[in-house]
Amino acid sequence: MSLSILTRTKAMFAASLVFGLMSSQSALAETRTINDGVFTQAQVDAGKTTYDTACKTCHDMRFYRDALKSWDGQPVLWMWETILGTMPADNPGSLMLEEYTDVVAYILSENGFPTGESALDPDGNMADITIVAP
Numbered sequence: 001m002s003l004s005i006l007t008r009t010k011a012m013f014a015a016s017l018v019f020g021l022m023s024s025q026s027a028l029a030e031t032r033t034i035n036d037g038v039f040t041q042a043q044v045d046a047g048k049t050t051y052d053t054a055c056k057t058c059h060d061m062r063f064y065r066d067a068l069k070s071w072d073g074q075p076v077l078w079m080w081e082t083i084l085g086t087m088p089a090d091n092p093g094s095l096m097l098e099e100y101t102d103v104v105a106y107i108l109s110e111n112g113f114p115t116g117e118s119a120l121d122p123d124g125n126m127a128d129i130t131i132v133a134p
């Protein structure tokens, strides 16, 4: 009898391990959104400086509410690439890649999305982060 209890306990332990693995895997596979703290305060601060010199003359922040709405469900990488490829309109692609990333962080922050621990990184995670409408 004690043996069967031990066996059952082992089986339950194994099952909880498997279940734990499965749920942590699905949490990893789950796509994050711009609501999940996907850029840092340092990026926002740097982005504001760049924004004020390179973007502010042509766009106020209201402009991005509509842009973000129209990009709802798209990866944030797509937003970054669009800005990189077309902006500033008078000199597209003229900023450094890092500056574009910081500007995106600043725009998201100004539209109410939270900062977090991990930095936005075009080489890493931006394809897996989804835009949601502000």
Ligand code: HEC
Residues within 6 Å of the ligand: 051, 054, 055, 056, 057, 058, 059, 067, 082, 083, 087, 088, 089, 090, 103
């Ligand atoms: C010289 C003026 C000018 C500057 C500077 C400028 N833009 Fe633009 N931007 C425009 C115009 C014009 C459009 C297209 C018309 C529109 O959508 O209102 C546009 C469109 C956009 C769009 C929408 C793109 C789309 O496909 O939906 C974004 C986002 C944007 N700009 C971001 C930026 C950012 C970020 C900067 C700074 C790095 C910047 N712009 C600098 C004039 C400018």
